[in-house]
Amino acid sequence: MAINRFKTILAAGVTLAAMDVSGVQAQTGSGAEPLxxxxxxxxxxEYECAxxxxxxxxxxxxxxxxxxxxxxRRAADVxxxxxxxxxxxxxxxxxxxxxxxxxxxxxxxxxLVSGTRMSYPGLPDAQDRADILAFMRQFSDMPANIPExxxxxxxxxxxxxxxxxxxxxxxxxxxxxxxxxxxxxQRDGAAMGIPSITYWPEDRFVxxxxxxxxxxxxxxxxxxxxxxxxxxxxxxxxxYFATIxx
Amino acid sequence: xxxxxxxxxxSMAAGAAILSAPAVLGQTRPRVVVIxxxxxxxxxxxxxxxxxxxxxxxxxxxxxxxxxTCYFSNLYLGGFWELDDMGHSxxxxxxxxxxxxxxxxxxxxxxxxQTVTLAGGDTLPYxxxxxxxxxxxxxxxxxxxxxxxxxxxxxAYKAGSQSELLKAQVENMREGGTYCMVAPPNPYRCxxxxxxxxxxxxxxxxxxxxxxxxxxxxxxxxxSKQGLFEDGWARHYPGMIERVGxxxxxxxxxxxxxAMTVSIDGVVExxxxxxxxxxxxxxxxxxxAGITDDSGWAPAVPxxxxxxxxxxxxxxxxxxxxxxxxxxxxxxxxxxxxxxxSIRHELTDARLFPARYANTCWSLIGTDDGVKVGASYEATDxxxxxxxxxxxxxxxxxxxxxxxxxxxxxxxxxxxxxMFT
Numbered sequence: 001m002a003i004n005r006f007k008t009i010l011a012a013g014v015t016l017a018a019m020d021v022s023g024v025q026a027q028t029g030s031g032a033e034p035l036x037x038x039x040x041x042x043x044x045x046e047y048e049c050a051x052x053x054x055x056x057x058x059x060x061x062x063x064x065x066x067x068x069x070x071x072x073r074r075a076a077d078v079x080x081x082x083x084x085x086x087x088x089x090x091x092x093x094x095x096x097x098x099x100x101x102x103x104x105x106x107x108x109x110x111x112l113v114s115g116t117r118m119s120y121p122g123l124p125d126a127q128d129r130a131d132i133l134a135f136m137r138q139f140s141d142m143p144a145n146i147p148e149x150x151x152x153x154x155x156x157x158x159x160x161x162x163x164x165x166x167x168x169x170x171x172x173x174x175x176x177x178x179x180x181x182x183x184x185x186q187r188d189g190a191a192m193g194i195p196s197i198t199y200w201p202e203d204r205f206v207x208x209x210x211x212x213x214x215x216x217x218x219x220x221x222x223x224x225x226x227x228x229x230x231x232x233x234x235x236x237x238x239x240y241f242a243t244i245x246x
Numbered sequence: 247x248x249x250x251x252x253x254x255x256x257s258m259a260a261g262a263a264i265l266s267a268p269a270v271l272g273q274t275r276p277r278v279v280v281i282x283x284x285x286x287x288x289x290x291x292x293x294x295x296x297x298x299x300x301x302x303x304x305x306x307x308x309x310x311x312x313x314x315t316c317y318f319s320n321l322y323l324g325g326f327w328e329l330d331d332m333g334h335s336x337x338x339x340x341x342x343x344x345x346x347x348x349x350x351x352x353x354x355x356x357x358x359x360q361t362v363t364l365a366g367g368d369t370l371p372y373x374x375x376x377x378x379x380x381x382x383x384x385x386x387x388x389x390x391x392x393x394x395x396x397x398x399x400x401x402a403y404k405a406g407s408q409s410e411l412l413k414a415q416v417e418n419m420r421e422g423g424t425y426c427m428v429a430p431p432n433p434y435r436c437x438x439x440x441x442x443x444x445x446x447x448x449x450x451x452x453x454x455x456x457x458x459x460x461x462x463x464x465x466x467x468x469x470s471k472q473g474l475f476e477d478g479w480a481r482h483y484p485g486m487i488e489r490v491g492x493x494x495x496x497x498x499x500x501x502x503x504x505a506m507t508v509s510i511d512g513v514v515e516x517x518x519x520x521x522x523x524x525x526x527x528x529x530x531x532x533x534x535a536g537i538t539d540d541s542g543w544a545p546a547v548p549x550x551x552x553x554x555x556x557x558x559x560x561x562x563x564x565x566x567x568x569x570x571x572x573x574x575x576x577x578x579x580x581x582x583x584x585x586x587x588s589i590r591h592e593l594t595d596a597r598l599f600p601a602r603y604a605n606t607c608w609s610l611i612g613t614d615d616g617v618k619v620g621a622s623y624e625a626t627d628x629x630x631x632x633x634x635x636x637x638x639x640x641x642x643x644x645x646x647x648x649x650x651x652x653x654x655x656x657x658x659x660x661x662x663x664x665m666f667t
Contacts, residue, residue, distance in 0.1 A: 092646045176599045179293065179583040183576060183604075184660040193656025220636035221606055224622055228602075228633065 036127065041135030044128055048120075055139045064118060070097050071140035075113075086115025086195070093218035102136070103129050104216050111207035112217060114195070160210055164231050165203055169239025177233055178240050180225065187244060198244050205238035275303040276593040279362050279372040281352045281531055283308030283336060285315075286378030286562030286578035288665040293586035295343040301594045305346040305370055307362065311335060314405035316436060317575050318658055321610055323402075323413050324446030332405060334666045342667075355535035357556050374589050377537065377544070377553075378562035378578065379529025380404070381435050384542070387525030388428055389500035390509075398503035399520040402443075403435065415519045416447055422457040423518030426508050428499055429464040430523045433543075435564045435573045437470035438619070440523055442609040445475065448483040449612055461517065462489040463510055465497035470572075471609060471619055477640045478611030528565035535559065543567035548625035549601050550588040551581045560585045569629025570621075577605045579661055601625045608654030614644070616651030 045055075052064035059066035065081040076083040076091035087095075090113055095101060105112045106129050108122040123129050181197065189198040197205070211217040212226035213234075229237070280291045283306055295304040312333040321327035336347040348370075354363035355375065362370045383401065385392055391399060402412040416425060425447055429440045444462060451458040460483075469475075479487050490496040495511025501522060502508075508515045527533075527542030537544045537553040544561040545554040546568040553559040562585060563578030571577040580603045590596035606620030621635030638650065 089649060092643075092649045094646075172597060173599060175297075176583075176587060176597075177602070179664075180580065180602055180604055182660065182664050183579050184606075184657045186660050186663050188663070190659070191656075192659060193652035193654070194660060221618070221620060224620065224634055224636055225604065228622055 035137070036130030036132070036134035038131065038134040038138060041131035041133065044132045045135055048123060048132065055136065067136060067139065069140045070102070070136060071099075073097050084113070084115050084117040087113045090218060095218045099133055101216060102133055104211065106132065108207065110204055111211055114200075114204070114208060160207060165206060167231055167235035169202065169235035169237070170232070171236065171239045171243070173233070174236035174238070174240030177229075177237050178244075181237070197241055200238070200242060202235075202238040202242045205241060206234055209234045209237070275301060276373045277303045277305070277371060278374045278376065278589060278593070279370050280304065280306045280376040280378065281362065282378035282380060282529065283310070283313055283347075284378060284380055284563065284578065285575035285661070285665060286582045287376060288313070288336070288339065289579045289582035290376045290378065290560075290562060290586050291345050292339055292343055292665060293583055294589055295339070295345045297586065297596070298590050298594055300344060302590065303346070304344070305348060306336065306339065307348050307350060307352045307364065307370070308336065309349060309351050311349055314409070315575065315662065316403070316405045316439070319402070319405040319409045320439065320443045320446045322409055323416065323443060324449045324610070326446075326610065329410065334662055336666070338667050352531050353534070355531065357535065357559065360558060372558075373593060374558055374560065376560045376562060376585060376589070377532050377535060377565065378582070379531045379565050381526040381528070381564045381573075382530050383524040384527055387430070388522050390503065391501050391522045391524060395503040398506070399501060399522045401523050402521060403439075403523050412519075412521055416450055417454065419451075419455060419458060419518045421455055423455070424459045424461055424516070425451065425519040426461040426463065426515070426517040426521065428501065428508065428520070428522045429462055429466065429469070431465045431525050433573060434523070434526045436607070437572050437574075438475075438607055438609045441469055441471065441475045442611075443521070444487060445478065445482075445609070445611045448479065448486050452483050452486065458486070460487045461515070462487065463496050463499050463508060464489055464491050465499070467492060470607075471617060471637065473640055474617045474638055475609075475611060478615060478617075482612035482615070532561060532565045537561060539567070541567060548627070548630045551585040552588070560589070569623075570632040571603060571605055571623055571630050572607065574605055574607055575661065576607065577603070579664060580604050603630055606657070608650065608657060610651060610654070614648040614651055616647055616654050618650055618654070
């Protein structure tokens with residue numbers, strides 16, 4: 001049954017995608033880059049997303065929430081779906097689904113929402129993501145009329161070059177820097193009102209902090225903290241919290 | 247490693263011997279004395295002792311065996327927090343980190359001899375001294391009020407028995423009576439504190455005594471989070487709160503504790519509860535140590551929180567004059583970590599890291615209606631300067647406000663763990 005619905009949706013999506021591409025091309029003259037290939041995105045959707053998500057007319061929540069009209073929506077606001085605390089918190093903090101935030105989420109769900117229940121390893125290929133997002137866009141309200149800036153604008157994503165991820169953090173420096181964190185985040189990992197940040201894999205910590213720094217993750221305090229940390233300092237913090245001994 | 251420390255200690259002790267009385271000769275470890283066991287002092291003592299792993303002898307002088315945080319004392323007033331949950335003891339600092347906790351008053355500092363005198367008669371020598379005494383009140387701030395009147399007209403601006411007293415007065419106020427707050431002039435401890443208190447008093451009165459009135463007599467044109475508070479008061483407590491600012495004489499106020507009256511620019515008002523929060527200055531021991539200036543506060547070096555008067559003395563928290571950071575527990579905790587790193591660097595072979603300062607202040611306006619304001623700071627030559635800030639917005643939805651309140655509880659648990667565990 002789910003498969004049948006999916007096939008119907010897919011067919012509609014392809015048709016809409018064909019219409020939409022021309023609309024977008026009309027905009028490219030004003031400087032916007034073209035969106036991805038929605039037709040290819042529809043194929044990817046089947047392999048990457050459809051096992052858990054439905055989208056389109058009559059779509060229902062399944063393992064994951066339905067994704068109809070995802071663009072412009074606040075995170076974690078589909079009625080009747082039980083979200084992780086982590087994404088609920090991000091929704092309240094102001095996370096909205098735009099091309100940019102969806103792209104970051106699909107690339108690495110845990111980098112954007114640490115405690116997400118979406119069991120998906122991420123899609124590393126930027127073009128594939130653009131294609132899926134172009135496809136998903138057909139199921140949001142009047143996508144061609146959405147103002148160029150958001151949500152259809154091309155992403156200005158956080159790009160972490162390999163050399164940034166490869167920085168070996170200075171743990172002793174991290175311990176000093178961490179004293180700013182432990183005013184709120186507890187060293188023993190207790191999380192009540194404020195999330196735990198201990199024993200994270202270093203790369204996940206680094207990506208999360210850069211996501212705050214770039215404003216991709218919402219939360220005023222964390223954005224403020226992250227914006228004045230440089231690459232070395234973020235790596236130092238990651239090294240310390242990954243191995244903290246309370 | 248051990249040998250290296252001795253080398254450092256030896257040269258340092260020799261230096262001290264030349265400059266002053268040989269207080270450190272013959273001892274085995276450099277000595278740090280911390281006066282005041284609040285957010286600045288407890289944090290500094292804990293970080294110095296913990297991170298030096300026994301290489302520094304740390305003594306914490308604090309008269310109270312149980313320390314009541316000022317933060318969340320307003321929530322206690324509003325019925326959202328228990329007095330016991332505001333109280334913290336120093337047992338773990340002694341047992342786990344080897345800090346000598348001395349429950350006594352510091353009554354004198356001899357900066358030439360590098361000693362602290364205690365009320366009990368003991369004299370404590372130090373290589374570095376941290377003074378984190380919080381605030382005292384200016385006696386001349388509100389004519390008619392003095393500390394002797396604090397049972398008639400409580401300040402409740404040092405937590406504990408004063409908080410209990412004010413809570414009892416609010417809860418037992420006559421039906422339709424008037425609670426009056428005389429708000430303090432700048433600068434003072436916890437800028438949003440008086441207005442969070444107004445919110446909590448209004449919360450209690452709106453439930454127990456809904457015809458009661460709240461009068462704020464305020465010498466300031468504006469106050470912290472004003473838009474957020476005024477929006478919240480209009481939503482939660484419509485018609486209950488009146489504020490008289492300096493444009494209507496809020497800066498020309500006197501009180502009569504016996505008659506329970508407040509005079510505002512000559513107009514005498516009868517009140518039922520009068521919460522006088524006087525003008526403030528550095529805690530008295532800072533003045534006795536001779537590190538305060540004409541402002542009544544103790545100027546600090548932005549890069550490391552040393553007193554500008556003495557290279558061996560650090561001044562933390564509310565008592566310090568450092569620039570843009572508000573006088574808050576969060577600020578004191580932040581400053582303490584910078585000072586602790588500087589002290590460990592000077593007394594042992596610890597690395598020195600550049601100063602980093604931050605502050606966030608959460609306030610509760612009504613049930614599940616929390617807001618926050620905060621900023622990051624950097625040390626310039628002149629002062630600790632604000633870099634970038636943020637503040638909650640009017641019109642945020644109820645879920646976000648509830649989350650902000652829950653976050654404040656998380657912060658409370660975080661900072662007291664950072665001070666006392």
